[in-house]
Amino acid sequence: MSLFKTPEDAIRAYKRIAADNVPGGGLGDENVRLWAALFELQRQNGTKGGALEIGVWHGFSASYICGHLSADEELVLVDKFMREQHFRPTFNKLLGEVDTPIRFFPDDSFELKKDGRLTPCQDKLRFVHIDGEHSREAVENDLELVDGLLQDDGIVVVDDMLYFHTPQVSHGLFSYINRSACQLKPFLFAFNKCYLARPDAHANYRDFAVTVIDQLEDDTHKYNCAFSHRRLDPAYVGISAREYGLPKYSFVNIGFDDLPSLQAYARENIEE
Numbered sequence: 001m002s003l004f005k006t007p008e009d010a011i012r013a014y015k016r017i018a019a020d021n022v023p024g025g026g027l028g029d030e031n032v033r034l035w036a037a038l039f040e041l042q043r044q045n046g047t048k049g050g051a052l053e054i055g056v057w058h059g060f061s062a063s064y065i066c067g068h069l070s071a072d073e074e075l076v077l078v079d080k081f082m083r084e085q086h087f088r089p090t091f092n093k094l095l096g097e098v099d100t101p102i103r104f105f106p107d108d109s110f111e112l113k114k115d116g117r118l119t120p121c122q123d124k125l126r127f128v129h130i131d132g133e134h135s136r137e138a139v140e141n142d143l144e145l146v147d148g149l150l151q152d153d154g155i156v157v158v159d160d161m162l163y164f165h166t167p168q169v170s171h172g173l174f175s176y177i178n179r180s181a182c183q184l185k186p187f188l189f190a191f192n193k194c195y196l197a198r199p200d201a202h203a204n205y206r207d208f209a210v211t212v213i214d215q216l217e218d219d220t221h222k223y224n225c226a227f228s229h230r231r232l233d234p235a236y237v238g239i240s241a242r243e244y245g246l247p248k249y250s251f252v253n254i255g256f257d258d259l260p261s262l263q264a265y266a267r268e269n270i271e272e
């Protein structure tokens, strides 16, 4: 059993500490809700395993991940500059006493890829967050590192994607997924993060991404779910705020207000 009992419990707990967020890190409200839905999906699917974060800072996303793990699932943390005293207080505030095993590497992720010290995590990670050095080289390095570790039904999340402050992160991710050896496929771009899964698990996660906006919407937040349908586009979903008269669902250049119309169109036209 994880420390957070339900997705609502997780969201409420994070909101309580969000005001203490230190600039340079933390999770926005939409990512808090989306991650709660993703961890709930993994729970429903019986997906068990550890988690890894590269780039811990003051521990906001790391402690939120930790709250979704059970005491028999390990959390592995990597940060070149921060030390336990920088992030432990956030864990304590969010979670109180933590039984989850936490292994911290105060190291550069380039070194960890070279020396193989993370190899014991191979096929044991269900959730990975890459939020370390935001250079193109580092994003490629970190993706290559975790591509060798992720379990078959796990996911990798890359922070600061499609973001004008950090265009090199997008460059690194697109370079990496074009490599022939890459075993990760994006299934979702949302709220400045990209989500990737193994090719065999991709369709399940992408189908979740198509419907998750119903869980995220409320009276004040409305979203557009953009679905790509060309054979040469990997079929991923983009979620963004529904502004400027956007429909709820869209294919390239075509909009729908309800999911059944989108699904009917996909059945007839999709080139996968």
Ligand SMILES: C[S@@+](CC[C@H](N)C(=O)[O-])C[C@H]1O[C@@H](n2cnc3c(N)ncnc32)[C@H](O)[C@@H]1O
Residues within 6 Å of the ligand: 024, 025, 026, 027, 054, 055, 056, 057, 058, 059, 060, 061, 062, 078, 079, 080, 081, 082, 107, 108, 109, 110, 131, 132, 133, 134, 138
């Ligand atoms: C944006 S912050 C992480 C924010 C954190 N995930 C959160 O949600 O609050 C980036 C972190 O990456 C670490 N970092 C930068 N370069 C790194 C590298 N090459 N290897 C490992 N960690 C690195 C920094 O020390 C910093 O703590």
